[in-house]
Amino acid sequence: MRLKRWLRKNQNSHRLSSPALRSFGESCYNATMIIDFHTHVFSPQIKKNRSRYIDSDPCFAILYSNKEAKLATTDELIASMDEYGVDISVILNHGWATHELCVETNNYILESIAHYPKRLIGFGAVQPHSNEAAIAEVERCARGGIKGIGELRPDVQLLDLNDAAVMEPFIEVLRKHKLILHTHASEPVGHQYPGKGSITPDILYPFITSFPDLTIVCAHWGGGLPFYALMPEVKKAMSNVFFDTAASPFLYSPQVYNQVIQLVGSDKILFGSDFPVVGQGRLLKEISSLDLPQETKRLILSGNAQKLLNINIV
Numbered sequence: 001m002r003l004k005r006w007l008r009k010n011q012n013s014h015r016l017s018s019p020a021l022r023s024f025g026e027s028c029y030n031a032t033m034i035i036d037f038h039t040h041v042f043s044p045q046i047k048k049n050r051s052r053y054i055d056s057d058p059c060f061a062i063l064y065s066n067k068e069a070k071l072a073t074t075d076e077l078i079a080s081m082d083e084y085g086v087d088i089s090v091i092l093n094h095g096w097a098t099h100e101l102c103v104e105t106n107n108y109i110l111e112s113i114a115h116y117p118k119r120l121i122g123f124g125a126v127q128p129h130s131n132e133a134a135i136a137e138v139e140r141c142a143r144g145g146i147k148g149i150g151e152l153r154p155d156v157q158l159l160d161l162n163d164a165a166v167m168e169p170f171i172e173v174l175r176k177h178k179l180i181l182h183t184h185a186s187e188p189v190g191h192q193y194p195g196k197g198s199i200t201p202d203i204l205y206p207f208i209t210s211f212p213d214l215t216i217v218c219a220h221w222g223g224g225l226p227f228y229a230l231m232p233e234v235k236k237a238m239s240n241v242f243f244d245t246a247a248s249p250f251l252y253s254p255q256v257y258n259q260v261i262q263l264v265g266s267d268k269i270l271f272g273s274d275f276p277v278v279g280q281g282r283l284l285k286e287i288s289s290l291d292l293p294q295e296t297k298r299l300i301l302s303g304n305a306q307k308l309l310n311i312n313i314v
């Protein structure tokens, strides 16, 4: 890991400059690039004034009323990435209820990706109920270089995914800018936890079939949606749907990796930690301990994300 860090520092942010060095790097540290597809960052202002945001936003209140629930700034994420050898993180926004909070926090995401263009990929937040203002905000974020919208929280944002009048113009602008939609997902059964919510497979599936060409990433293993890929028509309908591993140790035993690979294929799974709720090191340790072929691990840790996010590393 230390070598990997050294190489990154000395070779201009993980782009090894000469073929000799590149092969040295690859053979020395088994150069699987690591892309964390699910992290959350908040501005120092939000961190400092946590209670004010708890009072003004229901989703933030659900997730962060507990003082133990960690909030991290971009610099703290970068420190974690350096510690655990994560090359790139996707910084997701949050399911804010109001347009104003979406804009305020998108500003921080946009600043962060401008500051760390080689380390961070940004996803913005919108409240689709704000109609034209939401569309304009997607346009602004796209101009600033974001690659998607999310983590959407349709339940807490009071968004009916099947409300065509609200959803169609929103999805249209995502399509126009080739943006990915990242949504929270949760299990209809099992233990409760803060933020579990009700974005269950039966809610997600009609939405997926309504917008078959939209690239959708369902967080937290899709709340069990991959199981239904055993139904051939469901598998077909999910050809543009991906699943991230965020918070996996809180939800499933490590067998989930093998099972979901069998169900949907290793090309549909994205490593995501849910930092800072779950440490990046914890998830990476879990994945490295799995008895999976090296190529499968490579796809999960970065190959699939590279393809989705159009990241070409020489």
Ligand SMILES: [Zn+2]
Pocket: 151, 184, 185, 219, 220
């Ligand atoms: Zn989530």
